[in-house]
Amino acid sequence: MKSKNLFEIGSSLDTDSAWSLQKQEEAKPLLVLKKPNEHALVFMMEKRRGKAVSLVGEFFVSSEVLKELCSKLKKNLGVGGTCKDGWLEFQGECREKLKVLLKKEGYRTKS
Numbered sequence: 469m470k471s472k473n474l475f476e477i478g479s480s481l482d483t484d485s486a487w488s489l490q491k492q493e494e495a496k497p498l499l500v501l502k503k504p505n506e507h508a509l510v511f512m513m514e515k516r517r518g519k520a521v522s523l524v525g526e527f528f529v530s531s532e533v534l535k536e537l538c539s540k541l542k543k544n545l546g547v548g549g550t551c552k553d554g555w556l557e558f559q560g561e562c563r564e565k566l567k568v569l570l571k572k573e574g575y576r577t578k579s
Contacts, residue, residue, distance in 0.1 A: 502528040504574035511563040511577065522562050524570070525555030537573065544569055 512523040527534050531551075538551040542558070545565055549558035558566070567577055 500528055501530065504529075505576055507575050509570060509575055509577045511566065513561060513563060519559070520561045522558045522560065522566060523555055524558075524563075524566055527554050527556070541566065541569055 507528065509524055510526070514521045514523060527537075529537075534551045534554070534556070538549060538556050541556065542549050545558060545562050547559045547562060549556060551557070570577065
């Protein structure tokens, strides 16, 4: 991508765009909301500071629905966790239990 040279001979410095150093093309894509049965959730496990963390995602629902789902799953599993950027994170190795609980909620999973 070729960048536009804002400071050429005879260019006007009166406009705000001449002084802008940020890329104007950096816009966040809109979140596409999906029904639970249209998801294809992926389950992963990571080690963080020597502890196991189970990850589930990516969810395409509103943040309120995701927080509600996270809270419900944490209570059923008896573990701590959080939701970040459309992904749910849970403490410990609980991927198999998560698959069962999410299928009861109507979500699809990848094999």
